[in-house]
Amino acid sequence: MAAASMDSVEAWDSLKMMTLIVILEEEFETEIPLDEIENLTSFGALQSFLSGA
Amino acid sequence: MKLGEALRVINSYEGSGADSSNICLATGFMPIHLETFLKAHLLQRSTDEAIEISTGVYDDLPGNLMRAGESSSQAIAVVIEWPDLDPRLGLRRLGGWAPDQLPDIINSVTAQAARLESLIAELAQQKTVAVAFPSLPLPPVSFTCSEQAGSFELQLLQAVNQCALSLVQEHGCRIVNPQQMNLLSPLGKRFDVKADLHAGFPYTIFHASIMADLLARLIYPSQPKKALITDLDDTLWDGILGEVGVEGVSWDLDNNSQIHGLYQQLLAALAKSGVLIGVASKNELPLVMNCFQRDDIHLPKENVYPFDVNWGRKSESIQRILGKWNIGPEAVVFVDDSLMEIAEVAESHPQIDCQHFPKGDDQACYQLLLHLRDLFGKESLTQEDAIRQESLLQGQIVAEARDSGESFDTFLEGLGSELTFDWSMSQRDSRAFELINKTNQFNLNGRRISESQWRVKLQDKDGFLLTVSYRDKFGPLGKIAVLSGTISAGGLTVDTWVMSCRAFSRRIEYACLKQAFHKFDVNTVSLDYTSTVRNGPVHEFLQALKPGVRDGMVELSQDEFNTQCPRLFNSKKVI
Numbered sequence: 001m002a003a004a005s006m007d008s009v010e011a012w013d014s015l016k017m018m019t020l021i022v023i024l025e026e027e028f029e030t031e032i033p034l035d036e037i038e039n040l041t042s043f044g045a046l047q048s049f050l051s052g053a
Numbered sequence: 054m055k056l057g058e059a060l061r062v063i064n065s066y067e068g069s070g071a072d073s074s075n076i077c078l079a080t081g082f083m084p085i086h087l088e089t090f091l092k093a094h095l096l097q098r099s100t101d102e103a104i105e106i107s108t109g110v111y112d113d114l115p116g117n118l119m120r121a122g123e124s125s126s127q128a129i130a131v132v133i134e135w136p137d138l139d140p141r142l143g144l145r146r147l148g149g150w151a152p153d154q155l156p157d158i159i160n161s162v163t164a165q166a167a168r169l170e171s172l173i174a175e176l177a178q179q180k181t182v183a184v185a186f187p188s189l190p191l192p193p194v195s196f197t198c199s200e201q202a203g204s205f206e207l208q209l210l211q212a213v214n215q216c217a218l219s220l221v222q223e224h225g226c227r228i229v230n231p232q233q234m235n236l237l238s239p240l241g242k243r244f245d246v247k248a249d250l251h252a253g254f255p256y257t258i259f260h261a262s263i264m265a266d267l268l269a270r271l272i273y274p275s276q277p278k279k280a281l282i283t284d285l286d287d288t289l290w291d292g293i294l295g296e297v298g299v300e301g302v303s304w305d306l307d308n309n310s311q312i313h314g315l316y317q318q319l320l321a322a323l324a325k326s327g328v329l330i331g332v333a334s335k336n337e338l339p340l341v342m343n344c345f346q347r348d349d350i351h352l353p354k355e356n357v358y359p360f361d362v363n364w365g366r367k368s369e370s371i372q373r374i375l376g377k378w379n380i381g382p383e384a385v386v387f388v389d390d391s392l393m394e395i396a397e398v399a400e401s402h403p404q405i406d407c408q409h410f411p412k413g414d415d416q417a418c419y420q421l422l423l424h425l426r427d428l429f430g431k432e433s434l435t436q437e438d439a440i441r442q443e444s445l446l447q448g449q450i451v452a453e454a455r456d457s458g459e460s461f462d463t464f465l466e467g468l469g470s471e472l473t474f475d476w477s478m479s480q481r482d483s484r485a486f487e488l489i490n491k492t493n494q495f496n497l498n499g500r501r502i503s504e505s506q507w508r509v510k511l512q513d514k515d516g517f518l519l520t521v522s523y524r525d526k527f528g529p530l531g532k533i534a535v536l537s538g539t540i541s542a543g544g545l546t547v548d549t550w551v552m553s554c555r556a557f558s559r560r561i562e563y564a565c566l567k568q569a570f571h572k573f574d575v576n577t578v579s580l581d582y583t584s585t586v587r588n589g590p591v592h593e594f595l596q597a598l599k600p601g602v603r604d605g606m607v608e609l610s611q612d613e614f615n616t617q618c619p620r621l622f623n624s625k626k627v628i
Contacts, residue, residue, distance in 0.1 A: 018085060019056065022258055026055045034247060 005042035017041075024050065054262045056086060059093035066096050066103055073103040074505065076272065077121040077129040081114035081137035083253035090265030091130060098273040102503075111253060118172040121180075127505030128181035130268040131173060134255065135187045138162040138169075138213075142191060144249055150194045158194070159208050166216040174224040181504050183271035184220060185229040185264060186213050189244050189255060227271040227432070229264075238263040276490070277431045278406065279380055280329035281320065282371055284389035285336060285362075288410045289317060289352065290344070294336055299344045304351070312418045316410070317351035319422050324356035327438025328429050329378055329445065331359055333370035333387070338362040358442055367394045368401035378445065379554045381493060381587070386428055388421075435484045437531035441555075447527045448555045455558050462620055470525040470559060470623040474568050477628060478511045478518045484532045485520050492551035495562065495594075499585035500549070515539045517573075521565055523556055523623075530556055534565055544577040545569060546606075550591075562594055563618050568625070570611050578614075580607040 006012045012020075021032055021040075028050055032040070040046050054062075078084050078091055088106050095104045107124060109117025114137045121129045136143025139161040141150065148154075176182050197203030220226035238260045249255035256264065286293045291310035292302035304314035324330045330352070334341060341362050345354035354360075359377050361370035367389070375382060382404040389395050390410040399407045406428065411417040437444075454464040490501050502510070510516055521534035533556035537549040547569070552562060569578055583604050584592055595602040598617045599609055 015085060018252055018254075019060075019089070022086065023057045023060070026057050026258075034251060 002043055005044075007041075020046075054090065054093065054266070056089065056258055056262075059089050059262070062093040062096055063089070073105050074099065074128075074503075075105045075107060075124070075126040077117075077124055077126040078106050078108050078132070079114060079117040079121050079129060080108070080132045080134075081112055081117075082132075082134060082249075082255055083111055084108045084132075085252065085254045086258060087132070087254075087256060087261045087265055090262045091268060094262075094266045094269035095273060098269055115168060115172055118169070118176060122172075122176050126180065127503070127508075128183070128272045129176055130272060131182065131184045132264065132268070133169060133184065133186050133213075134189055135191060135209075138165045138187070138209075142194060142209075143255075144192060144246065145253065150192070152196055155195060155205050159205065159212070162209055163212045166212045170216045170219055173220055173226060177220070177224045177226050179508065181227070181272060182220075182224075183227045183229070183268050184217070185234075185268060186217055186231070188229075188231070188234055188238070188260070188264065190240055227274075229267045229271065234263070234267065237267075274432070278328070278386050278428045279384035279491075280331065280378055281323065281386045281388065281425070281429070282331045282333050282374055283320065283387075284367075284391070284394065284410070285332060285334040285341065285344075287390040287412045288388060289313065289320075289332075291412070294340055294344060299340065299347065302344065305349070312415045314351055315422060316418070319425060321352045321356055323425075323429055324352075324442065325439065326429070326431075326434055327441040329380075329442060330357050331374045331378070332357055332361065333367050333374060334360075334362050335364050335367070336362050356442065358446060366397065366401075368398050371398055371402055371405065377449070379448075379494070386425065388425070433483060435487070435531070436529075437484060437533075440529060440531060443528060444530045444555045447525075447530070448557065450527065451558045462622075465559065465620075466622045468525040468527075468559070468622070470523065471626065472561065472564055472568075472623045473522040473626045473628065474572075475520045475522070475628040476517065476572065477520075478516070482520065485518065485535045488532065488535050488551050488553065489537075489549055492553060493585075493587040494554050495550075495552035495557070495590045496585070496588045497547065497550035497591055498581055498583035499588055500583075502549070510537060513539065515541065517545075519565065519569065519572075521552075521561065523559070523561060525559075534561060536565055536569065538581075540573055544575045544579060545573050546579045546581065548581045550580070554590075557590065559623075560619060560621055561623075564621050564623055564625070566609075566614055567618065567621065568627075570614065576611050578609050578611075580609060581605075582607045 006017070017037070021037055024046065025032055036049065040049055076095060078088055080087070088108055092104050092106050107126060109120055114133065118131065136145070139158050140146040141148035141154065141158055173182060173184060191206060191209070195203050195205040197205070217228050221228055242257060243260035244255060245257045283289055290302040290304050291308065291313050294302050303310045304317060305311055320330050338360065341360065342354070359374055361374050363370065371387065375385065382402045386406045386408055387395070387398055388408045388410050390412040392409060395407045395409055398405060408421060408425065410421060455461050486507050511518065516539050517537065519536040520532050522532045523530045534552040535549065536547055538545060538547040566578065580595070582591065582595060582602065592602065595607055599607060599613055
């Protein structure tokens with residue numbers, strides 16, 4: 001899970017990314033800016049962002 | 054519903070091994086989260102089926118509709134937004150918003166609406182179709198300020214509404230009610246500009262969930278309730294009849310009790326729509342009947358049967374009423390202003406839908422009226438709805454004659470009964486479909502059938518459908534029985550057979566089988582019988598014809614039938 005990224009997980013495409021972003025926004029009650037989304041392409045990047053959010 | 058919750062619902066059904074229903078979702082925009090919510094809401098409404106949603110191509114709603122028609126889907130959800138009618142009414146194309154373009158936009162919208170209407174109408178001939186018309190606010194196209202409805206916006210709405218009306222009236226489509234949409238999803242909370250511009254999905258998550266929920270309710274509508282039992286004091290009227298007398302109770306504006314008059318009006322309308330209305334009240338019966346003699350009452354006593362008025366427990370009154378109606382408690386709503394009475398009834402009859410009449414709170418009472426309308430709401434009314442209560446009373450007369458000890462044959466002979474046997478397989482006849490899915494007691498095997506399964510059945514070239522109507526000297530009962538199955542070299546197989554309980558005790562079941570033997574000139578009829586908790590009348594009937602009957606295929610020869618069939622007195626008409 002920790003190593004998961006858009007490159008390593010075949011099913012993780014741009015449409016799934018949109019769903020993932022919405023789920024994270026719902027679960028963490030936060031809004032993820034559009035210009036940040038393109039950088040959040042791995043589990044690690046998402047974890048870092050949400051830790052700082 | 055949040056998106057995470059929708060995904061959890063979907064995941065809880067995945068791989069259940071159940072048969073799958075295929076539903077098409079036709080949009081011009083990217084359906085992304087709408088598809089997820091639709092699947093989740095459909096799964097929640099259809100617990101014994103898996104659901105697969107197929108979508109189409111971006112920005113090609115007409116093409117998606119054509120592809121949906123060619124697919125094997127059982128139902129189609131169509132979502133039309135303004136850019137589907139003219140791209141200039143969306144944000145992803147820069148076609149211009151100048152005043153001199155407005156007439157062209159109106160023409161374009163009108164033409165495209167007509168085109169979509171034609172495509173959707175064709176789909177509706179074969180499949181269940183649910184349509185949502187534009188729900189998003191218009192962009193700042195016209196030169197009129199938002200607070201003013203200009204000619205441009207009104208003409209656009211007129212084109213859209215005309216299309217919707219035609220689809221409802223002429224093609225049997227189900228349209229999402231924009232008033233209900235407005236109540237559940239405020240206009241200002243629907244449009245996600247960011248998502249539209251970056252991903253082609255224009256809805257907020259909130260609005261997508263509401264839209265999906267409403268579409269799912271149209272594709273899998275709830276079964277309407279059949280009957281309502283009402284209290285009287287401080288419910289049907291304001292005041293306690295025993296304390297203030299017949300002229301003391303009220304239901305009008307002058308006495309600040311208009312909401313009770315509105316409740317009476319609703320019950321009268323429901324009665325005319327085929328809902329059985331009964332009274333359970335702790336009162337003196339003569340006083341109650343005097344009150345129903347008042348000229349200004351809005352629920353005529355002819356619309357009410359029965360009146361169970363006494364000082365005993367309400368749950369016992371309800372038990373007696375259910376017996377007279379011969380329907381199950383799950384089909385009944387009970388309304389009372391007393392929470393204590395409601396609790397007492399709910400404990401004895403947990404399947405009855407108990408609704409509190411919030412006397413003194415007009416706003417809450419009005420919400421109750423809306424809710425009651427929804428509990429009994431149906432897509433269309435049939436001839437049987439208009440005569441339901443009368444036919445119930447006729448059934449009582451027949452049952453009393455049967456139990457009176459007089460010659461029942463003499464009674465039946467004097468009825469002057471006529472049966473009409475209709476062998477056509479019309480998809481537009483909703484009554485046959487309704488009977489199969491609502492009948493419990495005379496039901497050959499208790500199986501229910503979905504709309505898509507019904508369509509397949511009607512198109513089976515080896516299939517047959519018999520719908521039976523009945524009338525006698527007391528009047529018509531309408532369509533009261535349905536038989537369906539297949540014909541083969543081996544004979545006739547009946548896989549569906551239901552008969553309304555209002556038609557019992559007239560030997561109509563014998564007449565149906567006799568007609569089936571005669572029509573197909575077969576020596577054997579096979580009946581696909583399964584015993585259920587409620588279909589005892591079928592078991593009794595089959596036992597009389599062939600003792601020792603068990604679950605499974607019951608093979609009945611014409612000789613066996615002729616030996617056991619009693620005298621039949623009905624005349625017949627065959628269509």
